[in-house]
Amino acid sequence: MAEINMAKSINMALFEAMEKDSRVVVLGQDVGIDEGVFRITEGLHAKFGDKRVFDTPLAESGIIGTSIGMAINGLLPVAEIQFAGFDYYAYQQLESHAARFRNRTRGRVTVPMVMRAPSGAGIRALEHHSESREAIYCHTPGLKVVMPSGPRNARALMHAAINDPDPVIYYEPKALYRLFKEEVPDEIEVMPIGKAQVVRPGSDITIISYGATMRPCLEAAELLMEEDGVKAEVIDLLSLMPLDTETFVNSVAKTGRAVVVHEGPRACGVAAEVVSRINENVFLYLEAPVIRLTGYDVPVPYFSKEKFYIPDTDKVVEACRKTLRF
Amino acid sequence: MPRKELEFDYTVETLSIVDEEGNVDKALEPKLSDKELLDMFRWMLYSRRVDERQLNLQRQGRIGTFPQSTGHEAIGLGSVFAIEKSDWFVPAYRELVCFLYRGWPLERLLLYWAGFEEGAVPPEGVNDLPICVPVASQLLHASGIGMANNIKGENKVVLTYFGDGSSSEGDFHEGINFAAVFNAPVIFVCENNQFAISEPLHKQTRTKTIAQKAVGYGVPGVRVDGNDVLAVYVATKEAIERARKGEGPTLLDCLTYRYTPHTTADDPKKYRSDEEAQKWAKREPLIRFAKYLEKKGLLNDEKRQKMETEIDEEIKEAVKKMETLAKSKELMEPLAMFDFLYADVPVHLEVQKHELAESLGRGDEVSTKSNPQRSIAGTAKRGG
Ligand SMILES: Cc1ncc(C[n+]2csc(CCOP(=O)(O)OP(=O)(O)O)c2C)c(N)n1
Numbered sequence: 001m002a003e004i005n006m007a008k009s010i011n012m013a014l015f016e017a018m019e020k021d022s023r024v025v026v027l028g029q030d031v032g033i034d035e036g037v038f039r040i041t042e043g044l045h046a047k048f049g050d051k052r053v054f055d056t057p058l059a060e061s062g063i064i065g066t067s068i069g070m071a072i073n074g075l076l077p078v079a080e081i082q083f084a085g086f087d088y089y090a091y092q093q094l095e096s097h098a099a100r101f102r103n104r105t106r107g108r109v110t111v112p113m114v115m116r117a118p119s120g121a122g123i124r125a126l127e128h129h130s131e132s133r134e135a136i137y138c139h140t141p142g143l144k145v146v147m148p149s150g151p152r153n154a155r156a157l158m159h160a161a162i163n164d165p166d167p168v169i170y171y172e173p174k175a176l177y178r179l180f181k182e183e184v185p186d187e188i189e190v191m192p193i194g195k196a197q198v199v200r201p202g203s204d205i206t207i208i209s210y211g212a213t214m215r216p217c218l219e220a221a222e223l224l225m226e227e228d229g230v231k232a233e234v235i236d237l238l239s240l241m242p243l244d245t246e247t248f249v250n251s252v253a254k255t256g257r258a259v260v261v262h263e264g265p266r267a268c269g270v271a272a273e274v275v276s277r278i279n280e281n282v283f284l285y286l287e288a289p290v291i292r293l294t295g296y297d298v299p300v301p302y303f304s305k306e307k308f309y310i311p312d313t314d315k316v317v318e319a320c321r322k323t324l325r326f
Numbered sequence: 327m328p329r330k331e332l333e334f335d336y337t338v339e340t341l342s343i344v345d346e347e348g349n350v351d352k353a354l355e356p357k358l359s360d361k362e363l364l365d366m367f368r369w370m371l372y373s374r375r376v377d378e379r380q381l382n383l384q385r386q387g388r389i390g391t392f393p394q395s396t397g398h399e400a401i402g403l404g405s406v407f408a409i410e411k412s413d414w415f416v417p418a419y420r421e422l423v424c425f426l427y428r429g430w431p432l433e434r435l436l437l438y439w440a441g442f443e444e445g446a447v448p449p450e451g452v453n454d455l456p457i458c459v460p461v462a463s464q465l466l467h468a469s470g471i472g473m474a475n476n477i478k479g480e481n482k483v484v485l486t487y488f489g490d491g492s493s494s495e496g497d498f499h500e501g502i503n504f505a506a507v508f509n510a511p512v513i514f515v516c517e518n519n520q521f522a523i524s525e526p527l528h529k530q531t532r533t534k535t536i537a538q539k540a541v542g543y544g545v546p547g548v549r550v551d552g553n554d555v556l557a558v559y560v561a562t563k564e565a566i567e568r569a570r571k572g573e574g575p576t577l578l579d580c581l582t583y584r585y586t587p588h589t590t591a592d593d594p595k596k597y598r599s600d601e602e603a604q605k606w607a608k609r610e611p612l613i614r615f616a617k618y619l620e621k622k623g624l625l626n627d628e629k630r631q632k633m634e635t636e637i638d639e640e641i642k643e644a645v646k647k648m649e650t651l652a653k654s655k656e657l658m659e660p661l662a663m664f665d666f667l668y669a670d671v672p673v674h675l676e677v678q679k680h681e682l683a684e685s686l687g688r689g690d691e692v693s694t695k696s697n698p699q700r701s702i703a704g705t706a707k708r709g710g
Contacts, residue, residue, distance in 0.1 A: 033597045034524030057494035057530050058461060058522045086460055089495070124390050124441065128459045267674065296678045301663045303390055304441035304652070308660035308682060315685055 001185055007177040009151035009184055010040050010116075013158035014078065016188055018048055021076065024162060026053045028063055028080030037082060038118055038177055064090035064115060068098050068167075071113040076162055084119035084171060085128035091136070098167040099142025114161045114168045119147075120212050120263055121310055122175030124303040131300055132211070132264035137169045138241040138273070144168045144193055145241040149214035151182040153238060156191035164193060173212035196244035198251065202233035205320055206251040208274055209261040210237040213311055217261055220316035230324060240270050248274060249281040256287035257326075259319045261311050266294040288326035293319040336541045341561050342551035346609055348617025356560050360624055366407060366555060367619055370399040370612055371630075372637050373423035376432065379641050380439065384590045388649070389439040395422040397553070397585035400611035401517050402487075403427060404558025405578070408566055409485055415454040416468040416486040418461065420517060424487070428452050432644035433651060440652055443666075453482070462492040465501025465514065472510030472575070483569045484512040485562070491522020493539065494530045502577060506543040511569030513562060514577045518552060519584035524597040537579035545575050552580030553611040556618075585610065661692065 004012070018024045026044055028036075032055040035042040045053040056063050060081055067077040081087040087094075094115070101109045121130035137145045144166055148154035154172070161168040199214070200221050209217045214236055221232035233251050237243065252258045258278060260271035271292040278290055293311050300309050343354045358366075377396050383389045395402070402423035406415065415428055425435055429449055438445025438457065446456035458464035468486035475482050492498055493516060505512040516536045520527045533539060540547025546568070551557045558580055565576035583606035587594050619625035651657050664671060664679040671679070676693070683692040 029522070030524045032524075035596070037523065037591070055525050055529050058491040058525070059494040059496065061496050062494065089460070089497075126391060126459055266678070296663065296682065297675060298663050298667050298678075301660070302438075302441040302443050302445075305658070305660045305663065306441075308686075309663065318685065 001183045003181045003183055004151050005178050005181050006148065006151045006154045006172070007038060007040055009155040009182075010158055010172065011042050011044075012184070013155040013162075014041065014044060015047070017078075017159060017162045018044065018052060021162075022052075023074060023076045024052070024078060025070065025075050026078050026080070027056050027067065029056060029058055029082050031055060031080050036080065038174065040116075040172075041080065060086050060089035061093055064098065065093040067113045067115070068093060068101070068111050071111045071167075072101070072109055076112055078114045078116060078162060081115060081117040083129050084117040084133065085131050087115065087117055090115070094137070094143060094167070094169075095140050099140050102166065103142060110165055111167045112165050114158075114164075114170050116158075116161075116170040116172060118174035118177070119171040120173045120175055121300045121306045122212065124306070127299070127302060130303075130306060132171075132262070132295065134169070134171050134240055135264055135269045138243075138270060139268070142167070143241065144239070145171070146193055146239050147171045147173065147211040148238065149173070149211055149236050150176070150180070152184050152189070153191060153197075153236070155184055156189040157193070157238065159188055159190040160193050163190065168193070171211070175212050176215075179215075191238065193239045194242040194244055195239060196235050196237045196247040198233060198247065199236045200232070200234040202231035202255070204231045204255055205257040205259065205323060206233045206235060206248065206255045207259050207261065207316065207320065208235045208237065208248050210240065210270070211263065213261045213263055216311060216313040216316050219313040220320060223313065223317050224320055228321070228324075230320070232320065237270075237274075243273065243277070245277045245281065249278060252278050252290075253282045253285045256285055257323045258290045259293055259316065259323055260290060261293045261316055261319075263295050263310055265297045266292055267297050269294055288323045291319045291323055334541070338535060338537045338540075338547055338549055340549040340551075341557045342554050343556040343560060344554050344614055344618045346614055348614060348619075348621050350556070350618055350621075354556075354560060356556055356563070358559075360622075363619060363622070364624055366403055366559075367612075367615055367625065368633055368637075369403050369407075369423060369427050370555065370615065371633055372640075373399050373402070373426055374612060375634065375637050376426070376435075376641060377422060379645070380436070381590065383436070383645065384439075389436060390441055391589050391591045392439040393420050393589045394586035395420045397519065397582055397610060398517055399423045400555035400615070401515065401552045401558055401580040401582060404555040405485055405513070405515050405562040408559055408562040409483060411452060413453065413482050414468070414471050414484040415452070416464050416471065416484060417455065417457060418464060418487045418489065418492070418517075419457045419459060420489070421487050425454075428454050430454070432641065433647040436644060436648040437651060437657070440648065442652065442657055444651075444657055462488055462495035462497040462501070464488070466497055466504065468512050468514075469501050469505040469508070469510050469575075472505055472512040473508045475511060476508065481570055482511070483566050484510070485515060486512060487515045487517060489522060490516060490518040490520060490527050490536055491525065491530050493536050494522075502540070502543045502545065502575065505575040506545045509572065509574040511572075512575040513565045513569065514575060515562070516577065516579045518579055518581045520581075521584045521588065521598070523588045523592060524594075526598075535579050537577060540577040543577075545577060547577040547579060550578050550580045552582035553609050553614060555611060555615050582611070583609070660686070661688075
C-alpha cells in the first residue's frame with residue numbers, strides 16, 4: 001500500500017501496463033524527455049526508450065490517426081493529448097475511424113487504443129485549457145469514455161482502458177492531479193468499464209456525479225448529514241459510456257430524489273442522459289423532479305472568474321435542499 | 327518511359343542584413359529614417375521590458391501563466407512595422423511587440439494574462455484579431471481574411487504568425503494551401519525559435535528549413551535571420567509588395583531561438599543545454615540592433631537609459647491601471663459570462679444567468695421573464 005496522488009497513480013498504471021505487455025506504447029507531445037507537461041509520463045522514457053515512449057510532431061489529428069494505425073497493426077497505443085481542449089483536431093479521426101472500424105469490418109479490424117487528456121477547469125489556465133467536453137465523446141457511437149475521481153480508481157480505470165479491446169477516451173480531471181492522496185494497493189487493480197460505484201450509502205436523496213465534482217458532492221453529503229440530518233447516497237459514475245444505469249436507477253428508486261452534478265455544459269450533457277434514464281426507468285418512484293447542477297452553456301470564463309462557473313459544494317447543497325423541499 | 331528529372335524554378339532565399347557586430351550590408355539596408363530606426367528600437371525595448379515585468383508579476387501571482395517573448399522582438403516588430411494600420415494582424419500568442427505596436431493598450435494585454443476576456447478585445451481602428459491559443463488554427467482565418475479581401479476588391483494584406491511546432495498541424499498546411507490556391511495576400515510569418523515546448527525542430531520536421539515547405543504549395547519561401555529586425559522588415563516589405571500586386575502569399579521562416587522557457591509553467595532544464603542557450607544569447611536581437619544604431623551614431627548608453635526610464639514609467643502606470651480595472655465591479659462581474667455568447671441572449675442562458683445570480687444572492691438583479699423552465703423544482707405543482 002502506498003499513499004499517492006492521481007498524477008502518480010496514472011503514471012504508475014502506465015508503468016505497470018508497459019511492463020506487463022510489450023505492445024503498450026505511449027506517444028504524444030512532450031511525453032518523452034520532458035515527461036509530459038503535467039509529468040504524467042515521468043520515468044517512462046528513461047525506462048522503456050524511444051521505441052515505446054515517443055514524442056510526436058505537434059499534430060493531434062496525426063497523433064490519433066497514427067495511433068489508430070498502430071492499434072490496427074497489433075500495438076496498444078496510449079496517446080496523450082496535451083489538453084482536452086485540443087483534441088477536437090483529432091475528433092475527425094475518432095469519429096470517422098477509431099469508433100467505426102470494428103463495426104465497419106464486422107469485427108475484423110479493431111482499434112484497441114486509449115486517448116488520454118487532462119480535462120476540466122480549476123487550475124487557473126488559459127482559454128481552451130479548461131473545458132469539460134466528455135459529452136461529445138459519449139455521443140459518438142463506438143467510443144468508451146471514462147473519468148476517474150481519485151488516485152485509486154484512476155489507476156484501476158487506466159488498466160481497464162488499456163486492456164479494453166475498443167477505443168477508450170480517458171479524461172483526467174487535472175484539478176485533481178495533485179489535490180489529494182489516497183492509498184493504492186500493491187497489486188494491480190482493474191476496474192470494469194461500465195460500472196458505477198456507490199461511494200457513500202444513504203436513503204434520502206441520490207447525488208450522482210463523476211470526475212472533479214465528486215469532491216464537492218461528497219462534501220455536500222457530509223454537510224447535509226450534519227446540518228439537516230439528511231442521508232445522501234453518492235454515486236460516482238466513473239464510466240460515462242457505457243453508463244451504468246442500474247446502479248443509479250436502483251438508488252433513485254430507493255431515495256426518490258436525485259441531483260446530477262458535472263462540470264461540463266448542461267445542454268445535451270451527461271446529466272441529461274442520466275435524467276432521461278431515471279425518467280424511463282423509475283419515474284413513478286420520484287418524489288421531486290431531478291435537478292441538473294452543471295457548468296453553464298457558455299465557455300469556461302477566463303480564470304479570474306472560472307470559480308463562478310464550476311459547481312461547488314454550496315451549489316450542490318442548495319440543489320439538494322431544493323429537491324428535498326419540493 | 328525513361329526516368330527523367332522534372333525541373334522547378336524554386337529556391338529558398340536567405341536574408342540577413344545586420345551581422346552580430348552591428349555591421350550592415352549596405353546594398354540591402356532599407357531606407358528608413360533615423361527617427362524610424364530609433365522608433366523600431368524603442369518598440370523592441372518596450373516589449374522586452376514588458377516581458378520582464380510580466381514575469382515579475384507572474385511570479386508574484388498578479389497575473390497567470392504566459393508565454394515570454396524575449397528574443398522574438400525582431401520578428402514581431404520587423405514584420406508589423408512593414409504593414410499599414412488598415413492591414414490585418416492575425417496573431418498566435420508570442421507576438422507581444424506586435425500588439426503594442428498596433429496600439430493595444432498595455433493594461434488590456436495585462437488583463438488578458440490576468441484572466442479577463444476584456445483583454446482580448448481589439449482596440450478600435452485596427453484590423454486585429456486577439457491571441458489564438460490552439461496552434462496553427464489562426465492561419466486559416468488569415469487565409470479567409472485574405473480571400474475576402476480579394477472578393478471585396480480591397481488591397482489589404484494579412485500578416486499572420488505561428489511557431490515552428492505549429493507547422494506540423496494540418497491547419498498550417500491547409501492555411502497556406504488555401505491562400506496559395508486563392509492567391510490570397512497573406513504573409514505567413516514563422517517564428518522559428520526551434521522549440522515546441524520540449525521538442526526540438528527535428529522532432530517536427532525532417533526538412534532543414536520551414537521556408538522550403540513553401541515549394542510544396544507553389545509560393546515563395548524565404549529563410550530570414552529572425553534576430554535581425556532589418557532583415558525581417560525587408561523580407562516582409564517584399565512579400566507585401568508581391569501581395570499588393572496580386573501575386574499571393576509568402577512564407578517567411580524567421581530563425582531565432584527561444585531564450586526563455588516556453589511559458590512560466592515550463593522548465594527547459596530538462597530538455598536543453600546551457601551551452602546552446604549561451605551561444606544564442608550573443609545573437610540576441612536587441613543587442614545586435616543596438617550595435618548597428620550605435621555605429622550609425624543614433625544610440626548611446628545615455629539615450630538608451632533615458633528610453634528605459636520612460637518606458638518603465640509607462641509600464642508602471644499600465645500595471646496600476648490593470649489592477650484597478652481588475653478589481654472594478656464591471657470587470658469582476660461574473661454574470662457577464664452569459665451576455666456575449668450570442669447576439670441576443672437565448673432563454674436557456676437567461677435562465678442560467680438567473681440561476682447563478684441566485685446562488686450569489688443577487689437573484690433579484692436579473693430579470694425573470696416568464697419562463698416555464700426557470701426553476702421547475704421551485705414552481706411546478708407536485709403530482710401534475
Ligand atoms: C492545437 C494545440 N495543441 C497543443 C497546444 C499546447 N501547446 C501550446 S504552445 C505549444 C508549442 C508550440 O510550439 P511552436 O508552434 O513552435 O510555437 P512556440 O510556442 O515555440 O512559439 C503547445 C504544444 C496548443 N496550444 N494547441
